[in-house]
């Protein structure tokens with residue numbers, strides 16, 4: 017039965033007993049107490065498996081239980097006792113399943129055998145693995161052009177499977193690689209190379225111990241990368257200033273009690289996290305960054321010794337152009353765009369100036385804007401001014417999402433592959449890969465809408481729920497000839513299907529993989545470029561599951577009957593795959609099979625850490641983004657900027673519960689967080705149901721009704737609500753102009769009263 021929604025502010029510190037209780041509850045709900053506890057003990061331990069939740073690295077395993085509340089939820093939902101069998105699909109037609117919520121679909125448990133959609137009955141029916149691969153092969157072989165297929169990857173897929181998937185797709189003939197990174201940290205991948213020569217972060221975990229100041233911008237650490245809370249708590253206890261910049265005062269970034277700190281737990285104590293909370297307007301970060309740089313330039317001109325000129329002169333290019341952009345800015349404009357006073361910007365600039373080693377961590381609050389990539393270049397400018405690269409405790413730290421999203425990109429999931437990679441691939445596998453760029457996520461959806469794409473294969477994920485423009489995207493997906501979803505759990509993507517459709521169930525991260533050559537392990541690259549092995553400990557949820565690697569190889573064998581690549585060998589022996597990875601990436605992956613034996617893995621080479629810049633001019637570059645807008649201005653006095661965010665109880669499109677404890681929302685996800693003055697100005701009252709409609713340029717009407725408006729400490733003109741429910745408001749064309757990342761944090765909307 018649906019429980020009644022309620023809303024009550026959360027007054028305690030985040031973490032603590034609330035987190036411990038939530039952990040116990042989810043293990044119980046998924047009935048995995050014994051099994052789950054065993055698995056939890058092996059999670060993130062040498063010889064065990066990597067947490068399937070976020071991409072934050074593991075500390076050095078000195079603690080007994082290296083997991084967090086949300087890691088436990090991810091694991092519990094993966095190791096659940098519930099199963100979806102052929103009888104389940106017999107009972108429920110696809111049309112009936114469509115009426116169920118995402119939460120309900122997720123609750124049904126693990127998928128257990130391959131299924132094929134039967135149009136005559138509107139049910140999924142069992143299909144053998146052989147027939148499933150044959151069907152995929154047939155569809156792919158029959159396309160007029162390889163570019164009519166779109167191959168999606170979500171970020172849980174391990175390196176070995178992702179690497180081979182990339183090989184298979186390129187031998188098939190296309191670079192159409194839409195992936196979850198295209199909706200996430202793509203601005204990092206595309207924006208940072210021009211600045212510092214690498215599209216990744218430059219810090220490692222130990223840097224937290226040396227940082228003299230930490231910035232956390234647009235990232236909800238306590239919910240989305242809770243293991244990082246340990247580092248923030250430690251830094252705070254050492255007296256390191258922590259500046260958080262966010263339109264929402266996220267609970268854990270204010271006060272946190274470590275569930276693993278026995279004394280704090282016993283005394284109900286907690287640690288203050290943010291030394292300074294900067295309550296920015298949505299999209300106002302650019303003005304703050306420029307305000308800080310303005311102060312740095314001015315003080316350096318007056319007092320000297322503020323900018324690290326040795327570093328700037330030796331390592332960088334472009335500082336004059338940056339100064340010319342920054343100096344003329346007026347404080348009035350900076351304050352107006354950011355919503356932050358000059359005094360506060362001065363205060364945080366002083367923290368930055370005083371620190372000899374600063375780390376800037378950021379998340380979706382910076383990437384998902386129309387000029388997200390260029391905004392990140394401004395973050396990098398700020399770091400460059402004080403030489404905050406290539407010294408302990410300093411650098412840029414994109415907090416990545418999926419546990420292996422960074423690794424997947426490193427091993428070839430890339431619609432714009434480099435020449436070096438393609439040349440190496442050609443040599444290692446003896447075929448000529450396609451050279452022209454393929455589709456990223458937004459382009460792949462556009463191709464489906466135009467009828468140009470015919471086949472969609474999803475390696476994990478829940479594509480239709482993650483992408484913008486839900487209604488139009490559903491329609492585009494349904495027009496395809498074949499949709500294939502390689503998944504652990506049932507999701508909407510299985511129900512919005514092509515004429516032919518397959519669900520292929522896989523072995524999950526926490527489960528063992530046995531092949532003809534014995535037990536195999538896989539490898540993962542975390543957000544700090546550390547590569548470690550991961551070996552599941554649980555028995556697979558069903559005997560009919562296959563590892564992702566085998567599925568890739570079998571698809572390749574079916575689609576490419578003339579391929580001379582020894583796919584069958586790779587099914588059994590993952591060392592052979594790692595040898596090939598080493599061959600294709602000699603600079604970073606040489607001796608892969610040797611190095612991976614180290615219990616804590618190894619770090620991939622990272623140029624900026626050694627002040628080596630792989631840019632065309634061999635320098636780190638100051639780059640200019642003129643003005644103060646990260647999104648196109650909208651000429652409408654009623655406009656509100658909508659940020660679509662995650663609750664504490666979801667993993668992307670997987671909804672663990674309808675609660676969001678730290679924001680005080682229970683049993684409801686259809687809510688809008690709004691400033692009380694914006695509520696009053698519109699003649700609304702908190703708790704009232706409203707609608708939101710998008711202000712867009714393309715004459716498409718996008719509206720969601722029946723949203724409960726909640727009074728919240730969010731700046732005026734900024735509102736927030738939950739992803740994926742609000743994705744129908746996000747136009748496909750509303751994305752970062754450099755990287756194609758949907759601007760999901762700044763949708764221009766207006767209130768429309770519910771009928």
Ligand SMILES: Nc1nc2c(c(=O)[nH]1)N[C@H]1C(S)=C(S)[C@@H](COP(=O)(O)OP(=O)(O)OC[C@H]3O[C@@H](n4cnc5c(=O)[nH]c(N)nc54)[C@H](O)[C@@H]3O)O[C@H]1N2
Nearest residue numbers: 070086234235236240298299379380381417418662667668
């Ligand atoms: N438990 C759990 N863990 C996860 C995930 C999950 O769904 N659940 N998802 C994983 C994935 S794929 C990713 S990418 C990460 C996502 O992790 P986050 O980056 O933390 O993602 P979001 O919840 O989307 O929101 C980010 C924050 O940005 C703030 N924000 C919004 N607009 C702005 C702005 O204009 N400026 C600033 N400064 N801040 C803004 C929001 O208030 C919010 O606190 O987490 C990963 N880890």
Ligand SMILES: Nc1nc2c(c(=O)[nH]1)N[C@H]1C(S)=C(S)[C@@H](COP(=O)(O)OP(=O)(O)OC[C@H]3O[C@@H](n4cnc5c(=O)[nH]c(N)nc54)[C@H](O)[C@@H]3O)O[C@H]1N2
Nearest residue numbers: 170199200476477478482503504505507660668669739760
């Ligand atoms: N409006 C809005 N839209 C967004 C965002 C936002 O903040 N706002 N965030 C964007 C971001 S950052 C991201 S990363 C995307 C996420 O997009 P996706 O990565 O596509 O979505 P997930 O919800 O993580 O995918 C969940 C599904 O993955 C499958 N799965 C889980 N584990 C495994 C596994 O080990 N192997 C395989 N093969 N399958 C598995 C399960 O079937 C599960 O249902 O969404 C994006 N969309």
Ligand SMILES: [Mo]
Nearest residue numbers: 200201417418
């Ligand atoms: Mo993400």
